[in-house]
Amino acid sequence: MKVVTGVVGNDIHVVANRLIDLSLQARGYEVFNLGVNTHLDEFFDAVVETGAEVLMISSLNGEAEGWGREVKLLKSKYQGLDDLIMMIGGNLVVGSGNPEDIVSRYKGYGFDLVCHQIDLNTGLDMLQQFIAERSGS
Amino acid sequence: MVSTATDEKLLIDVGSTYIKVCSPSTIEQHFRDFNKDILDDLIDKCGNAVNQFKPEDIHICSSANGGLSALIIGLSHNFSLRYATNIAFNSGINIIDTVLYQDIADYSVPSDRVDVVIIVGGIDSRNQAFSDKLFNYIDNLDYSNIVFAGGSKNAALLQQRIPRLVTLPNVIDNRLHIVEAHLREYLVNLYQQDIEGKEDIKNLYQITSNQIFSTPYIVNRALPQIGDRFAVASPFILLDIGGATTDIHYSKDLVEDNMVTENEYDRLVFKRLGVYRSRQSLVLAAQSNEFVYELLATLNVTENILSEHSERATKVLMQLAIFLVLCKMSHFRKAYINLKLLAINSIVLTGGITKVLTDEDIDLIIAFFYRKILNSEHRPTTILDLNYDIWTLGSQGETSCQ
Numbered sequence: 241m242k243v244v245t246g247v248v249g250n251d252i253h254v255v256a257n258r259l260i261d262l263s264l265q266a267r268g269y270e271v272f273n274l275g276v277n278t279h280l281d282e283f284f285d286a287v288v289e290t291g292a293e294v295l296m297i298s299s300l301n302g303e304a305e306g307w308g309r310e311v312k313l314l315k316s317k318y319q320g321l322d323d324l325i326m327m328i329g330g331n332l333v334v335g336s337g338n339p340e341d342i343v344s345r346y347k348g349y350g351f352d353l354v355c356h357q358i359d360l361n362t363g364l365d366m367l368q369q370f371i372a373e374r375s376g377s
Numbered sequence: 378m379v380s381t382a383t384d385e386k387l388l389i390d391v392g393s394t395y396i397k398v399c400s401p402s403t404i405e406q407h408f409r410d411f412n413k414d415i416l417d418d419l420i421d422k423c424g425n426a427v428n429q430f431k432p433e434d435i436h437i438c439s440s441a442n443g444g445l446s447a448l449i450i451g452l453s454h455n456f457s458l459r460y461a462t463n464i465a466f467n468s469g470i471n472i473i474d475t476v477l478y479q480d481i482a483d484y485s486v487p488s489d490r491v492d493v494v495i496i497v498g499g500i501d502s503r504n505q506a507f508s509d510k511l512f513n514y515i516d517n518l519d520y521s522n523i524v525f526a527g528g529s530k531n532a533a534l535l536q537q538r539i540p541r542l543v544t545l546p547n548v549i550d551n552r553l554h555i556v557e558a559h560l561r562e563y564l565v566n567l568y569q570q571d572i573e574g575k576e577d578i579k580n581l582y583q584i585t586s587n588q589i590f591s592t593p594y595i596v597n598r599a600l601p602q603i604g605d606r607f608a609v610a611s612p613f614i615l616l617d618i619g620g621a622t623t624d625i626h627y628s629k630d631l632v633e634d635n636m637v638t639e640n641e642y643d644r645l646v647f648k649r650l651g652v653y654r655s656r657q658s659l660v661l662a663a664q665s666n667e668f669v670y671e672l673l674a675t676l677n678v679t680e681n682i683l684s685e686h687s688e689r690a691t692k693v694l695m696q697l698a699i700f701l702v703l704c705k706m707s708h709f710r711k712a713y714i715n716l717k718l719l720a721i722n723s724i725v726l727t728g729g730i731t732k733v734l735t736d737e738d739i740d741l742i743i744a745f746f747y748r749k750i751l752n753s754e755h756r757p758t759t760i761l762d763l764n765y766d767i768w769t770l771g772s773q774g775e776t777s778c779q
Contacts, residue, residue, distance in 0.1 A: 242502075270502075272553055285453035286553060288479075291503040319479045 241371070242292035244283060246274030249303035256300050256330065263360055267368070269294070280307055284318050294325045294367065302334035304346075312350040325370065329355030329363045387430040388772040389423075390592055390765070391415055391439040391578065394620030395729050398423045399769050400430075406732065406765075416580040432586040436772050439578055440592035440619065445469075445492040445568055448518070450476045452498030452506060457527065460548045460555040461497040463636065466644045467557075468564035469591030471622065478507065481514050491520040493567060495560070496535065497548050499528030506531045512538045522567060526560045555636055565594060592768065593617070593624050593644055596727070599771030600626055600642040603725070606766045610722035610758060614706075615767070617728040618698045623647045625702060631716040645714065647705060656694065660684075663697045668749055672700055675745055695730050696742045703746045718747075719755050727762035736761065 243264055247257050254276050261273045272290050274282055287295055297304065308328070315321055328351045332342055339356055346354040353370055355363035388399040396419055398405045407422045409415075420427060427435070447470045451458035458475050465472055473491060476484050478498060494515070499506040506528055515523070525535050526545040536542050545559045568591045581589060596617060603609050612628035625645045632643070660683045663669045673680055673693070682693050706716045724743065726734075739759045747753045 274553070282455045285455040288453045289456045289498065289503065289549060289553065290500050291506070 241269055241294065242272065242290050243269045243294040243296055244272045244274065244286045244290060244292040245296040245298065246278035246283060246286075247276040248278055248280065248283070248297050248299050248307050249301075250277060251299060251301045251303050252276045253298075253300035253330075256298060259360060260296070260298055263364060264296075267364060280310060280314050284314060284321065287321065287324060288318065293323070294327060294371075296327045296329070296367075298330045299328065299332060300330045302331055304328060304330070304332050305334065308332075308346055308349040308351075315350060325353070325367070325374075326351045327353040327355070327363075327367060329353075329358065329360075332356045385430070385434060386773070387426060387435045388769060389419070389427075389435065389437045389581075390768055390772075391419070391437065391581070392592065392619055392729070393440060393622075396422065397765050397768065398426055399765065399772070400426050404764050404769075406729075414580060415577050416583060419581075419584075427584055432584060435585040436587050437581055437585050438590045438592045438595045438768075438772060439581075440469075440622070445564075445591070446471050446473045446489075447493045447495055447564075448472075448474050448476065448487060448491045448520070449495045449497065450478055450481065450511065450514075451496075452478050452527075456549055456553060457497040457499070459636070460557075461495050461526070461560065463555070463638065463643060464548065464557050464560045465495065465564060466646060467594075467597055467638075467640065468561050469568060469594035469597070469644075470564050471646050476514075478511065481510050484514070486514065486517045487519075489519070491518065493522040493524065493564070494518065494520045496523070496525045497527045499531060499547075500549055500551050500553065501529040501547055502551070503528040504530050507535065511535075515539055524560070524563060526563075555638060557638055565590070568594075593626075593646065595771035596624070596767055597626055597640065597642060597644050597771070599767050601640070602770055603767065606770060607725065607760050607762070609725060609760060612720055613723035613725055613757075614716065614721055615725040615727060616699065616702060616730075618695060618702070618726070618730045619728050623698060623702050625706065627706075627716055631718075631720060632714050633717070634714070643714075645706075647702060659694060659698060659701070662701050666701060666704060668704075669697060669700070671749070672697070672742070672745055675741070692733055692738070695734055696738060698730075699726075699739060699742045700746055703743075704750060707750055709750050718751060719753055721757045723758045723760055725760045725762060725767070727765065727767050731761045731763050734761075 245260055247253055257276055261271050264271045272286055274286055283295055328346055342356045343354045353366055385401050390397040394409060396407050396409055405423055410418045447465050449458060449461045451461055462472060462475060473487060523539060524543040524545060525532060526548045528547060532544045536544060545563055548556055548560050550556050612630040615626040617624040626642050629641050629643060676693060678693055682690050707718050708715050736759055744756060747755050
């Protein structure tokens, strides 16, 4: 399964990005890593070019809060992305907040899976479970 | 007398307005006689020089007829379209339009014949990237050549449905990086094949046995060595304001771009911005720019100058061309790329414009642009390529490669 990943916005947390890449590969995914400082439209364009089934956006400095609001609008401009699994993880707010509120807010932005301050492997388990449930196995 | 020294070459540039001829001792420039075939005109004006060289020692480049026109169809703006656009510009091709595949049904089909259609998109493992809507669009298109440089899994279908399709290796690799070589080589060679079909330029093969290259391609190749001839402070842009088109070559440091390509300079062309062949569209562009009237006042002329055909009018038109090009490259106008104009340290001008405008004429325009559009006192140094050194440098580089 193909996954497009990268760090959104003006965020240079390259180590986290590399760890996500390696962990995804270790689980058998074909990874297209756009690296750090990636704009939202680049993520969706990469999905179109690769035919990826999963878009996994990470954010470590809390910038996702701003970018996330535009996800639904931008995605609606692309054709054929209805089945794309949208996942976001990392540190999703500046400061602190109620995790349940944060998850619910990001789901409202159009993400299927939201992992705020959750261990990487736990997040990847959630993805695996989501894929299994969707395929009905 | 025929030359024998191997390092003695005759370099000829056939533009849409001027013919330039560079021998080891002199550089000549002649206004073209449009009533004559290019070869006849060249022999008439520079026959003595041409006759002194053997066909293998004569190297020609040309931008006559505005070069090749291309239409690019791609899957996304950030990858396939951007990569193919970059390769096409740097190969000396003029792009008439780019089409985002998903919205292809909304695009109007160009009425004029397109020299080459470039289809790109998808990494090699991407399946079913294209469908009937592509073929319907292509069916209505009038073109001379068509090439596919996208994902290999889609090549078979496209070859089956599109007659005379040339298939090349993908411009995108599996890490989503650009692969320039194959498409660039095809486009550079296509320029030669294309002019073989144009009687006017084809005749030039009577005096040379070497490949005729596109002039912008030659200029782009010269830029890494520009410091050998000029005191250029990087980053710089080079403006070639010609009769039919205006070309801009720029250091990559001037764009916010993460595309890693072989050459550190890119090219962009404004195809209807010239002072002779494209004069009318240049005037229209000027009239629709709200700052132009103030600029004309600064130059102590009225807008009536735009409808005049005098030496003074040509000079003003060239000054406007510089201003309009800078506007098009700035954030004031959204374009294919926007340059970091405040970071430019030098502006190099080449082409016929250097024979008409002085340093002061150009500095005046640049100062006006930076003050009015960018609200800045920044002033890049102006350098005039008075003897076509850049073109000579590129031509010599290409001859040493052959």
